[in-house]
Amino acid sequence: MGVAVALREAVERLTPISATPRLDAELLLAHALRIDRNTLLLRQRDLSVPPGFDALIQRRLTGEPIAYITGTRDFWTISLHVTPDVLIPRPDSETLIEAALDHFGPRSPARILDLGTGSGALLLAALSQWPQATGTGVDISPAAVAVAQGNADRLGLGGRANFRLGDWAEGMGGPFDLILVNPPYIARDAALAGDVLHEPETALFxxxxxxxxxxxxxxxxxxxxxxxxxxxxxxxxxxRLSVSALLADQGLGVSPRRDLAGHDRCLVATPGPSA
Incomplete structure (x- = not known):
């Protein structure tokens, strides 16, 4: 079977369960071929479909996220290794890095703290953005800390990133110029669907x-x-309102930021009251 035919058939199978069936099929075939997606698209006529492709499609049909099947996820300007031990980094979370860029302008934060680091996505994206910065990532999960440390080493950032086990900020000493936080924020009885059904509950609820x-x-x-x-x-x-109130009660200034879809996605907290 040629690549074009295999992709077409895979798209037909994936359409009932995925909002992006063509992208899913291309990413899985590229993974099976051990090449990147761009190479797949450029060389379709030269390639053959490997035997393992159908098994990858079967896994996707069960709802398993693409990132867990391929073991990789792009975030900001970096590519991360991900496992079912960590939340899959999402483009919405890049809103936090964009907010930091606007805040610091031409300056660079010197010390960065990432609470609930998971795969290390936020901290490592920030360190890749500011080459002079150092940072600490904290997570309560030993498996997550191992994933984050592995990502730092693969990206050549291990010398500037320190990962440690911890329960949020307990025992942490400051000060930090930039604190990044992506905590669980889903209500326990919320109805869920899609990739989150396969992600660690401790990172969600x-x-x-x-x-x-x-x-x-x-x-x-x-x-x-x-x-x-x-x-x-x-x-x-x-x-936005409920979390803003919690931050304002601590004497912090608070301002919201929206993601690309126009949803309130990030709160920026600064020392001192809101303007």
């Missing part, structure tokens, strides 16, 4: 309202933030 971890993190931010620094905290699309 945060009590009845989805606010449990924000309530723990917010009180630590004033002591950890350096003067002129900022914290960028990811939120659910309907949590």
């Amino acid at each position: 945060a009590g009845a309202e989805g606010l449990d971890d924000y309530r723990r993190i917010a009180p630590a931010l004033p002591r950890l933030l350096a003067p002129g620094g900022m914290a960028a905290m990811e939120i659910g699309h309907d949590q």
